[in-house]
Amino acid sequence: MNRVVVVGAGPAGLAAASAAAELGVEVVLVDAGAKLGGQYFRQDALARGDRFALPLAVEHVANASVWAVEPVEGGHRVHVRIGEADDPSRTGRVLETRALVLATGAYDRAVPFPGWDLPGVFTAGAAQAMAKGQGVAVGDRVLVAGTGPFLLPVAVALAAAGARVVEVAEANAPVAGWLSRPRGAAAGTRRFPELARYAGMLARHRVPYRTRTAVVAAHGSDSVAAATVARLAKDWTPVPGSERRVEVDAVAVGFGFTPQLELAVAARCRIEGGFVAVDATQGTSVPGVFAAGELTGIGGAELAASEGAVAGAAAAKRLGAVVEPPLGAMARVRSGRRFAAALAAAYPVRPGWTGWVRDDTVVCRCEEVPLGRLLEAVDERDLWGVRPLKLASGAGLGMCQGRVCGANVAELVGLDDGVFARRRIAAPLRLGELAGAASTAEEAGGSPASRADQSFGQDLG
Amino acid sequence: MSPIESADVVVVGAGIVGAACAEALSADGRRVMVLDRGAPAGATTASGEGNVLLSDKAPGPELDLALASRRRWPELLDTLRDELGERLADVEWESKGGLVVAVNPDSVSPLRILTAAQREAGVEVRDLGQAAACAMEPHLTTGVTAAAHYPGDAQVQPVLAATAMLAAVRARGGLVHGGVEAEGLVVRGGRVAGIRVGGTAVPCGAIVNACGPWAGHFSVAAGAPIEVLPRRGMVLVTAPLPAVVGRKVYAADYVAAVSSGDVDLQVSPVVESTATGAVLIGSSRQRVGFDETLEVEVLRRLARSAIRLFPVLAGVPVMRAYGGFRPYTPDHLPVIGEDPRIPGLWHAGGHEGAGVGLAPATGRMLADLMEGRRPEVDPGPFRVARPALMAEVRT
Numbered sequence: 032m033n034r035v036v037v038v039g040a041g042p043a044g045l046a047a048a049s050a051a052a053e054l055g056v057e058v059v060l061v062d063a064g065a066k067l068g069g070q071y072f073r074q075d076a077l078a079r080g081d082r083f084a085l086p087l088a089v090e091h092v093a094n095a096s097v098w099a100v101e102p103v104e105g106g107h108r109v110h111v112r113i114g115e116a117d118d119p120s121r122t123g124r125v126l127e128t129r130a131l132v133l134a135t136g137a138y139d140r141a142v143p144f145p146g147w148d149l150p151g152v153f154t155a156g157a158a159q160a161m162a163k164g165q166g167v168a169v170g171d172r173v174l175v176a177g178t179g180p181f182l183l184p185v186a187v188a189l190a191a192a193g194a195r196v197v198e199v200a201e202a203n204a205p206v207a208g209w210l211s212r213p214r215g216a217a218a219g220t221r222r223f224p225e226l227a228r229y230a231g232m233l234a235r236h237r238v239p240y241r242t243r244t245a246v247v248a249a250h251g252s253d254s255v256a257a258a259t260v261a262r263l264a265k266d267w268t269p270v271p272g273s274e275r276r277v278e279v280d281a282v283a284v285g286f287g288f289t290p291q292l293e294l295a296v297a298a299r300c301r302i303e304g305g306f307v308a309v310d311a312t313q314g315t316s317v318p319g320v321f322a323a324g325e326l327t328g329i330g331g332a333e334l335a336a337s338e339g340a341v342a343g344a345a346a347a348k349r350l351g352a353v354v355e356p357p358l359g360a361m362a363r364v365r366s367g368r369r370f371a372a373a374l375a376a377a378y379p380v381r382p383g384w385t386g387w388v389r390d391d392t393v394v395c396r397c398e399e400v401p402l403g404r405l406l407e408a409v410d411e412r413d414l415w416g417v418r419p420l421k422l423a424s425g426a427g428l429g430m431c432q433g434r435v436c437g438a439n440v441a442e443l444v445g446l447d448d449g450v451f452a453r454r455r456i457a458a459p460l461r462l463g464e465l466a467g468a469a470s471t472a473e474e475a476g477g478s479p480a481s482r483a484d485q486s487f488g489q490d491l492g
Numbered sequence: 493m494s495p496i497e498s499a500d501v502v503v504v505g506a507g508i509v510g511a512a513c514a515e516a517l518s519a520d521g522r523r524v525m526v527l528d529r530g531a532p533a534g535a536t537t538a539s540g541e542g543n544v545l546l547s548d549k550a551p552g553p554e555l556d557l558a559l560a561s562r563r564r565w566p567e568l569l570d571t572l573r574d575e576l577g578e579r580l581a582d583v584e585w586e587s588k589g590g591l592v593v594a595v596n597p598d599s600v601s602p603l604r605i606l607t608a609a610q611r612e613a614g615v616e617v618r619d620l621g622q623a624a625a626c627a628m629e630p631h632l633t634t635g636v637t638a639a640a641h642y643p644g645d646a647q648v649q650p651v652l653a654a655t656a657m658l659a660a661v662r663a664r665g666g667l668v669h670g671g672v673e674a675e676g677l678v679v680r681g682g683r684v685a686g687i688r689v690g691g692t693a694v695p696c697g698a699i700v701n702a703c704g705p706w707a708g709h710f711s712v713a714a715g716a717p718i719e720v721l722p723r724r725g726m727v728l729v730t731a732p733l734p735a736v737v738g739r740k741v742y743a744a745d746y747v748a749a750v751s752s753g754d755v756d757l758q759v760s761p762v763v764e765s766t767a768t769g770a771v772l773i774g775s776s777r778q779r780v781g782f783d784e785t786l787e788v789e790v791l792r793r794l795a796r797s798a799i800r801l802f803p804v805l806a807g808v809p810v811m812r813a814y815g816g817f818r819p820y821t822p823d824h825l826p827v828i829g830e831d832p833r834i835p836g837l838w839h840a841g842g843h844e845g846a847g848v849g850l851a852p853a854t855g856r857m858l859a860d861l862m863e864g865r866r867p868e869v870d871p872g873p874f875r876v877a878r879p880a881l882m883a884e885v886r887t
Binding site for chain 1: 530531532533534538539579580649650651652655656658659662668670671728730731768770773785786787788791792795796798799805806807808809810811812813814815
């Protein structure tokens with residue numbers, strides 16, 4: 032119990048673990064990756080060494096997936112499987128803690144369009160990971176589409192990996208968005224040089240960047256051979272007659288990010304507007320549970336690290352460490368949040384996207400539920416709760432458990448998507464592992480290592 | 493909701509039992525309004541496995557009701573198909589049969605005694621040895637000591653079934669309102685005159701308390717308390733598999749767990765495949781009030797018990813777990829009938845894990861009683877005025 036457990040070793044989790052350890056408490060940092068850094072600082076798993084050095088008081092448990100969080104007397108019990116998901120020798124570990132820091136991040140959202148289930152359509156995050164991690168481009172001619180500043184580094188990474196990026200289609204008109212929020216833009220000034228640098232790199236590669244433009248269909252028989260892009264009205268309704276066909280063999284789509292909420296939901300943290308609600312010390316509504324990074328709002332790595340530093344200090348304080356309030360980090364969190372709010376306002380997913388989805392467009396890929404069948408079930412059966420909706424239509428019941436489709440399905444039928452994040456088993460495990468799983472820390476004893484992860488929402492093709 | 497609405501009968505609770513009551517009442521030509529404080533078919537009904545079982549019931553009133561309900565299900569589905577069409581009436585009904593297995597020598601003779609008595613009561617059941625059981629379910633553990641095959645056991649998808657019955661109610665002119673909480677009764681001259689919702693009163697002649705595990709709460713608000721309590725259950729769901737389990741397969745000790753009132757956690761395996769190929773693994777029973785907190789120990793014991801029956805499942809990924817609350821009564825019998833304290837107030841509930849299976853006969857019995865017809869099954873054992881239900885009000 033007398034240790035801080037941090038889940039997630041991206042910018043937020045790294046900062047939290049370091050901050051807590053520097054205050055003299057024992058820290059266990061659990062992460063799905065083989066190396067530190069998470070999705071943002073994705074390191075080559077096969078390369079030697081690690082870019083990050085953690086204080087000695089931090090025990091890093093790599094290749095570990097947290098499949099359950101259980102509230103217990105005085106704190107929480109964190110259930111971990113360590114090793115490759117398909118490794119029969121994967122081992123278990125149970126960590127009890129009075130101070131749990133959740134830094135589980137977010138995964139990228141893909142909005143459906145006809146043909147999005149063809150091989151060759153990837154999430155922007157998956158395309159970037161392959162390009163940066165393995166130097167492999169997802170195609171020779173790639174269309175990058177969606178919304179948000181994240182599209183720029185994705186396009187740059189693809190170009191650097193040798194792909195011809197035929198176009199970056201940004202569905203919003205972000206310049207207008209930025210200018211309308213001077214305070215947010217001012218807070219984000221440090222990000223501007225970075226974005227300007229990416230924009231310059233795209234210009235050098237002669238990559239057109241078009242706003243109010245989206246991919247509205249992908250075509251091909253076995254895999255993507257072409258895509259249709261269209262101009263959009265302000266609400267993202269495609270402008271009739273503006274469609275253009277582009278010859279591509281891959282499409283990378285990114286429509287912002289969805290926070291990885293299941294552990295926060297399992298710990299019963301209050302969720303507000305789709306994110307974990309936190310106070311000035313990153314404390315959630317549940318005593319002893321802190322949240323940092325994209326879980327609390329999409330704001331990028333810098334904000335995540337500042338939140339992590341605050342959360343780590345608050346977690347250490349809960350264990351009795353003498354802590355000066357981390358005023359610097361707290362100030363950076365405040366300004367970072369203004370930037371994040373401006374980002375959210377400039378790059379929303381606008382309702383017009385539902386207009387380019389057809390009745391035969393699959394909205395839930397795992398269970399292959401087309402929009403028509405979903406709407407039919409809702410209409411004929413008068414469904415309006417998420418659980419009946421899932422059970423009657425099949426949407427969200429498959430392997431991804433609504434991680435890919437939950438937000439889209441909820442929006443298509445006008446429901447709150449929060450219930451999709453209620454996943455009592457946060458990561459799949461074999462029945463035999465569950466049968467053998469220790470249910471308390473005393474039972475669990477030892478602690479080995481290896482790897483495990485789910486890559487939900489990654490490869491869409 | 494418009495304040496001018498009125499109904500002959502207001503059914504409170506749009507789960508499987510409320511839906512079946514509303515279906516039966518509207519089939520009698522009554523104007524029915526169904527209210528649910530949440531989403532219809534969204535609570536206990538969405539957490540069930542869809543059991544339509546004869547096998548787990550010892551001879552007695554509940555088995556009689558189950559036999560009537562098993563006969564009623566196909567008729568009901570025919571009616572729904574006629575009125576609503578194929579697609580809406582497709583509720584994944586599968587008359588797949590059940591296989592009860594004993595895995596230790598001590599359970600052999602109790603199982604044989606049970607099947608003999610069930611046969612006497614009209615249940616179709618065949619006693620099997622290990623070889624015949626394993627021929628029927630090739631992946632079953634070879635450690636089976638005896639088994640019994642119940643061709644009549646069936647499965648239905650509860651959310652589809654409940655929403656189809658509610659669609660029939662609407663098609664017959666009834667109303668279904670989700671997100672509307674019934675706050676209490678309007679009683680005039682000692683009998684029900686209406687129901688209070690959202691600060692107004694909806695006039696009606698009768699009210700059916702079909703609130704499932706919350707039936708006790710509603711009965712208190714209605715001024716006529718009955719003892720219906722929640723028992724929590726969890727179900728594990730695996731990734732879709734090629735056919736591993738053909739029937740509903742469960743261990744003989746499940747029958748004992750169903751009829752037990754122990755506070756402690758009970759786990760006995762019930763394993764079955766669904767239409768998508770996913771395998772459902774139940775069942776646990778636990779009295780923890782309405783506490784929804786996940787307990788890994790429960791999941792672990794479910795996993796262990798399922799592997800004991802089907803060792804091959806050990807290597808299969810678990811995709812999700814879901815849980816809910818089943819309504820139980822202290823004497824383990826459903827309550828179906830009019831409350832003698834407030835004429836016009838009816839209760840239909842307390843079916844615990846058998847609500848899906850027993851729903852059609854429950855609805856039918858309630859409609860028969862309300863209409864003054866003689867029910868097919870003796871309603872006496874299910875009456876409201878019995879000591880186990882009204883203990884608190886005996887004073």
